[in-house]
Amino acid sequence: MSGNYGRIARDGLWDNNIVFAQILGMCPTMAVTSSATNGLGMGLATTAVLLASNAIISAVRDLISPDVRIPVYIVLIATLVTLVDVSLNAWAHDLYKVLGLYIALIVANCAVLGRAEAFAAKVGVGEAAMDGLMMGLGFTFALTLIGGIREVLGAGTLFANAHLLLGPAFAFLETTVIPDYKGYLLMILPPGGFMVLGFLLAGRRVLESRRAARAEVVVATEATAG
Amino acid sequence: MSLEQLRGKLFYQGLLLGAVALLTSAALALASHVTEADIKAAEAADLKQSLTQVLPGTYDNDLLNDTVTLPGKDGDVLVYRARHEGRVEAVVYRMVGHGYAGALVCVMGVSREGRILGVRVIKHAETPGLGDKIDPAKSDWIHSFEGKWLGEPVAEKWAVKKDGGVFDQFAGATITPRGVVKAVKQGLEFFEQNRAVLLDESVAQGGKP
Numbered sequence: 500m501s502g503n504y505g506r507i508a509r510d511g512l513w514d515n516n517i518v519f520a521q522i523l524g525m526c527p528t529m530a531v532t533s534s535a536t537n538g539l540g541m542g543l544a545t546t547a548v549l550l551a552s553n554a555i556i557s558a559v560r561d562l563i564s565p566d567v568r569i570p571v572y573i574v575l576i577a578t579l580v581t582l583v584d585v586s587l588n589a590w591a592h593d594l595y596k597v598l599g600l601y602i603a604l605i606v607a608n609c610a611v612l613g614r615a616e617a618f619a620a621k622v623g624v625g626e627a628a629m630d631g632l633m634m635g636l637g638f639t640f641a642l643t644l645i646g647g648i649r650e651v652l653g654a655g656t657l658f659a660n661a662h663l664l665l666g667p668a669f670a671f672l673e674t675t676v677i678p679d680y681k682g683y684l685l686m687i688l689p690p691g692g693f694m695v696l697g698f699l700l701a702g703r704r705v706l707e708s709r710r711a712a713r714a715e716v717v718v719a720t721e722a723t724a725g
Numbered sequence: 726m727s728l729e730q731l732r733g734k735l736f737y738q739g740l741l742l743g744a745v746a747l748l749t750s751a752a753l754a755l756a757s758h759v760t761e762a763d764i765k766a767a768e769a770a771d772l773k774q775s776l777t778q779v780l781p782g783t784y785d786n787d788l789l790n791d792t793v794t795l796p797g798k799d800g801d802v803l804v805y806r807a808r809h810e811g812r813v814e815a816v817v818y819r820m821v822g823h824g825y826a827g828a829l830v831c832v833m834g835v836s837r838e839g840r841i842l843g844v845r846v847i848k849h850a851e852t853p854g855l856g857d858k859i860d861p862a863k864s865d866w867i868h869s870f871e872g873k874w875l876g877e878p879v880a881e882k883w884a885v886k887k888d889g890g891v892f893d894q895f896a897g898a899t900i901t902p903r904g905v906v907k908a909v910k911q912g913l914e915f916f917e918q919n920r921a922v923l924l925d926e927s928v929a930q931g932g933k934p
Contacts, residue, residue: 564732564741571745578749582756589760592767600850659860684897687855 511633517610518641522658524610529692538646542639553619553631572615577686580605597663653687656682732734779834780845813924822908825900826850833912856901883910
C-alpha cells in the first residue's frame with residue numbers, strides 16, 4: 500500500500516505532472532505566472548481545492564450516478580472554490596488582496612475536474628486525497644518554476660512581494676537577481692509564458708528520452724551478458 | 726433495489742442533482758453568513774487605511790461618519806471630510822477612471838487649498854507586471870501627483886508624456902496611467918466646482934495656493 504502512495508506522489512510531482520505532462524490547466528498557468536510569488540500563491544490555493552474536491556468526490560463516489568456525474572463534480576468544485584474565496588476574503592484579507600483575482604480562475608482549471616473524473620471517482624478517500632495533494636504540489640512546483648523564470652528574465656527579481664503572500668517572515672525570499680535591470684517585457688506578457696513553458700516541455704522531453712535511452716542500454720547489456 | 730440499480734433511474738438522478746444543489750447552496754449561504762461581518766470589517770479597515778494614506782495631516786473627527794454626497798460627472802460622489810477643530814482641512818473621495826482592464830477606482834485626498842495630498846488606486850484589474858505599477862508597493866509613480874493642483878501643471882499638461890503632459894507612462898502600459906491621470910484631473914475639477922459645499926462653508930473662499 501505504501502508503494503501505491505509512493506507511486507501517486509511520483510505521478511503527481513513529476514511523471515504525470517499537471518502542467519509538464521498532462522498539459523492541463525493552461526488558463527491559470529499562463530495568466531498568473533508573471534512572477535514566482537503569484538505562481539506559488541495560485542499553486543497553493545489550487546492544492547487546497549484539489550485536496551478537498553478529490554476527498555469529497557471519493558467519499559460520495561458510490562452515490563453519484565455516472566450519467567449525471569459531471570454536473571455534480573462541477574457544482575462541488577465551484578462551491579469549494581467559492582468557499583476558499585470567501586474564507587480568504589474574511590480571514591486572510593491581505594493574502595486575498597494579492598490572490599483575489601485568481602481564486603475564481605481555479606474553477607476554470609480543468610485539472611481539478613480531470614483528477615475528480617480520472618482518479619478520485621475510482622479509489623478510496625485516502626488515495627484520492629493523496630493524489631489531490633501531490634497533483635496540487637506538482638502544479639505549485641510548475642507554476643513557481645515558470646513564474647520564477649519569467650520574473651528573473653522579465654523583471655530581474657525573484658519572489659518579489661513574497662511577504663504579501665507568506666507574511667513578513669518570508670521577506671528574505673525577495674531577491675534582486677539582476678540589479679539595475681531594465682526588464683524584458685516580453686517575458687512578463689502572455690507570449691513569455693508560452694515560450695518558457697515550451698522550453699521547459701522540450702527540456703523535460705530531452706531528460707526523459709535520455710533516461711529511456713540509458714534504460715535501454717542497461718537492458719541490452721543485461722541481455723548480452725545473459 | 727440495490728444502489729447500483731437505483732443510480733440508473735431518472736428520479737434518483739434528479740433527486741441527486743437536487744440534493745447536491747441544495748447542500749452546496751446551503752454551504753455557500755452558511756459561509757456567506759459566517760464571513761459577512763468579517764469581510765465588512767476588513768473592507769472598512771481597508772477603506773479607513775486607504776483614506777488615511779492620502780491624508781497626511783492631523784484631524785480629529787470620525788472620518789467614516791462625516792460625509793457628504795454630491796452629484797459628480799459619473800454619478801454621485803461620496804466625500805469624506807477630515808476636520809481639525811471643526812474646520813474642514815481636507816476632503817477624500819473616490820474617482821473612477823477607465824483602465825486597460827476595466828475600472829480603476831482611485832481614492833484622492835485634496836487639501837482645502839485644492840492641492841493633492843495623495844492618490845491611491847484601490848481597485849483595478851490591470852496586467853500584473855505592467856499596469857500594476859500604479860500600486861505604490863511596486864513603483865513610486867502614484868506619488869508624482871502629490872502637491873499638484875489644477876494650476877500646476879496647467880490644464881492641458883494634465884496628461885501622460887505620450888499625450889504631451891507631464892506624467893510618466895509605463896513601458897508597455899500607457900492606458901493605465903492615462904486612466905489614472907484623467908480620473909485625478911476630474912477629481913480636481915469636481916473639487917473646484919463644489920469647493921464651498923465640500924469645505925462646509927457658505928461663503929466660497931477665493932484663495933489659491
